[in-house]
Amino acid sequence: MTLIFAHRGSAGTHPENTMDAFLEAERVGADGIELDVQLTKDGEVVVIHDETVDRTTNGKGYIKDSHLKDLRKLHANYTFKKKLFNKHKIPTLIEVFDWMKNNSLVCNIELKNSIMDYEGMEEKVITMINDYGYSDRIIISSFNHYSIVACSRLDPMIEIAPLYSTGLYMPWVYAQSLGAKGIHPNKKVASDEIITESIRNGICVRPYTVNKAHQMKRLFNLGCSAIVTDYPEKAIKIRTEL
Known part of the structure; x- marks a missing residue:
């Protein structure tokens, strides 16, 4: 069965990378969530997609230049098109991990370190995963493939998967060369x-971001390992019908 991962939580219907979006993914029965992490000035791992807070909050500036206490004052769903939600804070990865104690969701953590060089990010994230005993529930992905290999060296038990958006020749061979068990290509x-x-060669394929019904049906019919979607409820409905 093709697994369904909720992209930044249920980002099509709820404010991305907020606890509301992750709770919705759990409510509708997604198999996993996908989220993005950055590092604050004081070295805290926070869940937000962009390197700045400008697009998704009522603040301005870079995550790397901000302390956690200041980021927590921001309204994380400020720019979400539907104003039906309570004010949400930018979550920390610890907050998400605490919530995960009460469910069995898989969590795909994307390290956002292909633009910013967040020193020590890999060590912090791996330590946290081990502290919570989540090594079998986490997939670490990034467009920075050096970073995911560094994660694998820190803990070979945690699955890694390279993200990529342009054509790659025999990507299953490339994945094997990194020690990755999966690939996360742009759809x-x-x-x-x-x-x-890739699947025949033992490599899982989890394309992103799959939002249209015809795209979902193609991937479900192919027996793709998983899809990453902004609309997990829609995807589950289609998967059930098929």
Whole structure:
């Protein structure tokens, strides 16, 4: 069965990377969540997609230049198009991990260190995963492939998967060279042949961001390992019908 991962939580219906979005993913029956992490000035791991707070909050500036206590004052769903939600804070990864104690969701953590060089990010995230005993529930992905290999060296038990958005020749071979058990391609570069060959070679394929019904149906029918979607409830409905 193709697993369904809620992209930044249920980001199509709820403010992305907030506890509301993760709770919704759990409510509708998603198999996992995907989230993004950055490092604050005081070295805290926070859950937010962009390197700045400008797009998703009522604040301005870089995460790396901000202390956690100041980031926590911001309204994390300030720019969400539907104003139906209570004021939410930017979550910490610890907050998400505490919530995960009460469910069995898989969590795909994307390290956002391909633009900013967050020194020590890998060590912090791996330590936290081990402290919570989540090594079998986490997939670490990044566009920074050096970073995920560093994570694998810190703890070979935790699964890693390279993110990529342009065509890669025989990506299953590349994944194996990194010690990765999966690949996370942009849906545009996840052809039928690449998906089936990767899976045949023991590499999971989890394309992002799959939001249209016809895209979901194609991937479900192919037996793709998982999809990453902003609309987990819609995806579950389609998967059930098929």
